[in-house]
Amino acid sequence: MVKNTYDPQTAMDQLDQRFQASIARGTLSMSPLQGFLSYIDWSRHLAISPGKQLELINLAIGQGLALAQYAQRTQTVGIPGTPSHHTNLNIEPPITDRRFSDQKWKTWPFNMMQLSYLMTEQWWKEATSDIRGVTPHHMDIVSMSVQQILNALSPKNFVASNPEVLQKTLEEQGANLVRGAMNAWQQALQQYTGTPDPKLENFKVGQQLATTPGKVVLRNQLMELIQYTPTTKKVHPEPVLIIPAWIMKYYILDLSAHNSMIRHLLDQGYTVFCISWKNPGVEERHMGMDDYLSMGFFAALDAINHITGQHKVHATGYCLGGTLLSIAAAAMGRDKDDRLLSMTLLAAQTDFSEPGELSLFIDNSQLAILEAEMADIGYLTGEQMAGAFLLLRSDLLIWSRYIKEFLLGEESTMNDLMAWNTDTTRMPAKMHSQYLRRLFLHDDLSESRYPVNGRPVSLTDIHVPIFCLGTETDHIAPWRSVYKIHHLCSSDITFALTNKGHNAGVVSEPGHKNRHFRVLARSNNDPYLGPDEWFKTAQFQEGSWWNCWFKWLNERSSEPVSPPPMGNPDKGYPLLCDAPGIYVFEK
Incomplete structure (x- = not known):
């Protein structure tokens, strides 16, 4: 008799997974049910909130009166660019916004258009906030969805209602729109054929980017370890290990020669190692966070110990790499592994209870759709991740570019950071699901529930000095969320807050214009300061935070000695x- 191996539960699960994966392909990996449920939650609670309804009615009436009064105070002018003695450019509208800072927006009728738009935006902001009974996550989704619609309908996005575009169209007799149409066609063709942007020819890895000399001394299925050639005659004995995020290529920390953090570290007299993560494919679909710890961080740490002969290492983690470093450091503290001399976290979260705007895309419904799609292909594509970031900053990353390239007909520019941002990577299905569920959704790390080798770890077991960096306008790792390391660890913590965002704030080399930061150190015996109190107390400094970090590292390093050899073939590190390396070139 033949044994029946048919498992009805497994078959039904597979049917659900395949069906949800097909939905994901048609909804850009977004859960349509979550959006629908959010709208129902918001609209029904608004329907039973007469006080809120009256508040919105009063706001609309007040805005209408303010708009009428402003219309009376302003004077009609002709087409932009034609002088008129009736023009009055000194009447500020009741609501101002940097998006409409150009003086042309103060002329009629554009002053009325922009004010009407800003009032509409203000009204919808009130309509999608502070409604009794609505689930906060649902409210955030509705608010974000409305903002996306408003961003698309901005008067800046249309020729007839954008004075700058209209003036240029009249002056060039429409030539700018012809160039814009050609730009749109070129981009569509590149997208369809998979051809890279020609401007990327000036930013090639190994030629203009990631050019710091070094050798790959370790390669496994998950990463390559790069040891960089020293640039000084003597180096501090304790090496620096850099753990970058794996959602993008490692070389954000080794961009052009002038803004390469790795090159600057070498010039400070350090032996520097950096992990270059593999761009995973179907073969790596079952790799999880434990693999990133064992085959990534700990494999690199073992290699550094054998190559340099040094027991102590300065470890630096950026973004997800910093989160991975925190998990590893907690496990090492639990297991009495004392190989870490210090820990630096760059825009890295350890507490995910308030993870910022990315939480809009993370809930059980959304993860079910995402996991179903990843189960089909084995990984999360870089394009899916990039799409989420575009939505979070659609006004800047989509519509501003649309105006510049398609309406004004200007050529887009490219720099090294922008080129790096196009070099997306994939993420293994298992790892990404674990990361989203255990860290973002359930916040297991800060709650001391995250397991390493079958046992939970606690950040309270970290006792090495910590340098932690937050960035002021970070929408991926908000600085107040990053700051929570203060009440999770009892270590001495030096916290620095720099201006700019998640990437530009980190890549802030000495000499870069318009850079400043705040910094304040806390010993493990000092009382806790909340983030707002810290902001008022911390010392404000002009310039790059890099110099502050270099000084912090120097204070915790020994006197320089001769550099260690490159690699160690006798120990298995040729x-x-x-x-x-080769992993950075994988597409």
Whole structure:
């Protein structure tokens, strides 16, 4: 008799997964049910909130009166660019916004258009906030969805209602729109054929980017370890290990020569190692966070110990790499592994209870759709991740570019950071699901529930000095969320807050214009300061935070000695190839 191996539960699960994966492909990996449920939650609670309804009615009436009064105070002018003695450019509208800071927006009828738009935006902001009974996550989704619609309908996005575009169209007799149409066609063709932007020719990895000399001394299924060639005659004995995020290529920390953090570290007299993560495919679909710890961080740490002969290491983690470093450091503290001399976290979260705007895309419904799609292909594509970031900053990343390239007909520019941002990577299905569920959704790390080798770890077991960096306008790792390391660890913590965002704030080399930061150190015996109190107390400094960090590292490092050898073939770490290795080129 043949044994029946048919498992009805497994078959039904597979049917659900395949069906949800097909939905994901048609909804850009977004859960349609979550959006629908959010709208129902918001609209029904608004329907039973007469006080809120009266508040919105009063706001609309007040805005209408303010708009009428402003219309009376302003004077009609002709087409932009034609002088008129009736023009009055000194009447500020009741609501101002940097998006409409150009003086042309103060002329009629554009002053009325922009004020009407800003009032509409203000009204909808009130309509999608502070409604009794609505689930906060649902409210955030509705608010974000409304903002996306408003961003698309901005008067800046249309020729007839954008004075700058209209003036240029009249002056060039429509030539700008012809160039814009050609730009749109070129971009559509590149997208369809998979052809890279020609401007990327000036930003090639190994030629203009990631050019710091070094050797790959370790390669496994998940990463390459790069050891960089020293630039000084003597180096501090304790090496620096850099753990970058794996959602993008590692070389954000080794961009052009002038703004390469790795090159600057070498010039400070350090032996520097950096992990270059593999761009995973179907073969790596079952790799999880434990693999990133064992085959990534700990494999690199073992290699550094054998190559340099040093027991102590300065570890630096950026973004998700910093979160991984925190998990590893907690496990090492639990297991009495004392190989870390210090820990630096760059825009890295350890508490995910308030993770910022990315939480809009993270809930059980959304994860079910995402996991179903990842189960089909084995990984999360870089385009899916990039799409979420575009939505979070659609006004800047989509519509501003649309105006510049398609309406004004200007050529887009490219720099090294922008080129790096186009170099997306994939993420293994298992790892990404674990990361989203255990960290973002359930906040297991800060709650001391996150398991390493089958046992939970606690950040309270970290006792090494910590340098932690937040960035003021970070929408991926909000600085107040990053700041929560203060009440999770009892270590000495030096916290720095720099201006700019998640990437530009970190890549802030000495000499870069318009850079400043705040910094304040806390010993493990000092009382806790909340983030707002810290902001008022911390010392404000002009310039790059890099110099502050270099000084912090120097204070915790020994006197310089001769550099260690490159690699150690006798210990199993031969020189495999030149930096930047081969994994960084995987598409």
